[in-house]
Amino acid sequence: MESVSISKVYNEDSLPEYTPLSLSLKEIRAAIPARLFVRSTWRGLAYTMRDLSMAALLWYAATYIDPTTRSPYVRAILSSPGAEVLRWTLWAIYWWFQGLTFTGLWVIGHECGHGAFSSSRTISDVIGYTLHTALWTPYFSWRISHHRHHSNHASMEKDEVYVPKTRADLGIPKEGKEPIDYEEYLGDTPIYTLFMLIRQQLFAFPAYLLFNVSGQKTYPKWTNHFDPNSILFNPSQRGVIIASNIGIMFMAWIVTLASSIYGTANVAKYYGIPWLAVSHWFIMITYLHHTDPQLPHFRKGEWSFQRGAACTVDRDFLGWQGRFFLHDVAHYHVVHHFFPQMPFYHGAEATQYLKELIGEHYVYSKAPVYKTLWENYNFCQFVEDEGDIVFYKNKQGHAVRRPAAAYRAKTTKYY
Numbered sequence: 001m002e003s004v005s006i007s008k009v010y011n012e013d014s015l016p017e018y019t020p021l022s023l024s025l026k027e028i029r030a031a032i033p034a035r036l037f038v039r040s041t042w043r044g045l046a047y048t049m050r051d052l053s054m055a056a057l058l059w060y061a062a063t064y065i066d067p068t069t070r071s072p073y074v075r076a077i078l079s080s081p082g083a084e085v086l087r088w089t090l091w092a093i094y095w096w097f098q099g100l101t102f103t104g105l106w107v108i109g110h111e112c113g114h115g116a117f118s119s120s121r122t123i124s125d126v127i128g129y130t131l132h133t134a135l136w137t138p139y140f141s142w143r144i145s146h147h148r149h150h151s152n153h154a155s156m157e158k159d160e161v162y163v164p165k166t167r168a169d170l171g172i173p174k175e176g177k178e179p180i181d182y183e184e185y186l187g188d189t190p191i192y193t194l195f196m197l198i199r200q201q202l203f204a205f206p207a208y209l210l211f212n213v214s215g216q217k218t219y220p221k222w223t224n225h226f227d228p229n230s231i232l233f234n235p236s237q238r239g240v241i242i243a244s245n246i247g248i249m250f251m252a253w254i255v256t257l258a259s260s261i262y263g264t265a266n267v268a269k270y271y272g273i274p275w276l277a278v279s280h281w282f283i284m285i286t287y288l289h290h291t292d293p294q295l296p297h298f299r300k301g302e303w304s305f306q307r308g309a310a311c312t313v314d315r316d317f318l319g320w321q322g323r324f325f326l327h328d329v330a331h332y333h334v335v336h337h338f339f340p341q342m343p344f345y346h347g348a349e350a351t352q353y354l355k356e357l358i359g360e361h362y363v364y365s366k367a368p369v370y371k372t373l374w375e376n377y378n379f380c381q382f383v384e385d386e387g388d389i390v391f392y393k394n395k396q397g398h399a400v401r402r403p404a405a406a407y408r409a410k411t412t413k414y415y
Contacts, residue, residue: 010398017404018296020389021361025306028338031357036346041118043345047327048108048127055101058094059270065090091269099277100318100325106135106278107329107344113143114150114340129243133251135278138209138244141225145232150340153290154308156299156383156390160232161208161215162290164297164383164392169217172382175397186381186395197377202276204283284373285330288315291380293392293400294363302388302407309337310358314351316366334362 068074069087078086111117112128125139132139145160152158167174172185188196207213212223219231226248228241259267295311316322317330329336332347335354342350355362365372383390389403402408 010396012399012402015399015402018389018391018401018407019404020296020298020302020407021304021307021310021358023306023358025338028306028354028357032335032339032350032353036350037339037342039116039119039341039343041120041123044108044111044117044127044343047345048105048131051101051104051108055098055105058098058101062091062094062098062270065094095273095277097325098274099281100321102135102274102278103281104325104327105131106137106282107327109135109137109139110146110329111327111344113139113146116341116343129247133244133247135275136206136248136251138225138241138248140237140240140244141232142209142244144237144240145225148232150309150337151305152303152308153337154295154297154311155303156297157218158303159216159297159308162287163214163216164380164390166385167382168385170382172397174385180397182395182397193378197374200287200377201280201283203279204287205279281326284369285317285326285333288317288369288372288376289313289330289333291376291392292363292365293376293379293394296389296391296401296403297383299388299390306338310334310361310363312337312363314362314364315369315372317369 065087069083069090074086075083108117109128109131112124112131115121115124117124117127128143129139132142148158149160152160156163170185172182173180204213208215209225212219215223223230223232225232226241226245228238228245230241233241255267255271258271289312292313295313297311298307312334314332314334315330317326322328322330327344328347329344332344332351335342335347335350336344338354339350355364379394380392381395382393384393387403387408389407391399391401393399
């Protein structure tokens with residue numbers, strides 16, 4: 001299914017209707033060969049070593065950028081301004097590919113968190129803890145909340161992240177006889193919107209970990225991933241939360257020590273900027289997975305695990321680079337939500353079986369991802385306060401879909 005566009009004359013009654021998935025999880029699993037659920041520790045380790053080797057090679061190659069571009073020979077050929085352009089071009093290439101490589105390592109840590117890396121929980125946790133800690137992610141803390149996200153995806157009441165704001169959250173009055181000036185509540189200049197989008201891309205993940213930004217709105221103030229007593233965790237998980245915190249503190253010590261030895265600028269160039277790229281790619285991927293005008297969110301009895309799992313999008317993310325460096329995390333995310341313990345290297349084949357079974361409920365987009373990021377960020381503003389199946393509305397209060405008649409309340413418009 002491709003994205004649906006809104007007609008120039010908006011008419012809610014003419015919107016395409018959505019009927020929720022009716023298949024059971026057992027039926028869906030039975031449609032996928034059992035061999036695709038088998039986890040290979042050695043194969044997982046091979047991908048890990050491949051990524052670590054690429055990161056080391058890129059790091060080593062980067063050590064030649066400054067000495068080479070600052071050499072008298074190069075400056076004599078290119079001139080000083082030309083050599084500086086070459087220097088920063090080479091650093092930009094390093095940051096792009098090292099950022100992708102680091103993100104691939106983060107994805108392997110994510111696989112470990114789901115138990116998809118190996119049938120051994122110990123091996124998964126050791127690898128995942130090491131990789132995620134090295135990339136400033138509290139492994140056990142995030143693993144726990146991320147598991148709850150998977151268990152409750154697209155539930156307005158229980159999902160952990162990317163929970164839509166409602167009309168009431170934004171203080172927008174309900175539709176009535178008098179037209180609403182949505183511009184008063186949602187109108188932003190393109191420059192301000194761009195600033196907010198860049199802020200999201202660089203800092204949304206740390207903000208979620210530290211302050212529960214974009215998380216479940218019913219949680220208490222100051223909910224975060226570092227408090228062992230947080231509502232995110234139960235008392236039996238206190239020890240692993242502390243272990244996650246110790247890992248992050250160790251990383252802080254390592255970075256501080258490296259900065260004192262090699263200089264803050266060098267640490268930023270070799271490690272800091274690629275890490276910012278990880279945050280960018282991770283947020284961009286997950287945001288586009290879960291935020292789209294054609295994806296519903298559910299309340300109360302209309303939610304089920306399989307309905308929520310189907311409400312995500314597979315995207316052609318960066319083409320071959322997304323497949324190679326990011327381990328298909330964006331290309332085959334729908335099947336991952338149904339079966340998070342399935343290894344990523346079986347995602348392509350498993351998706352074919354899933355797509356054939358669930359038909360129109362499988363959502364795929366080949367649209368350019370940066371264009372889609374801008375469009376979805378501008379479109380997906382809020383959902384209605386009422387209704388058990390709701391869709392995002394834009395800055396004019398328009399949606400692109402509505403629930404089928406059997407799922408619409410007779411006395412309440414919520415589409």
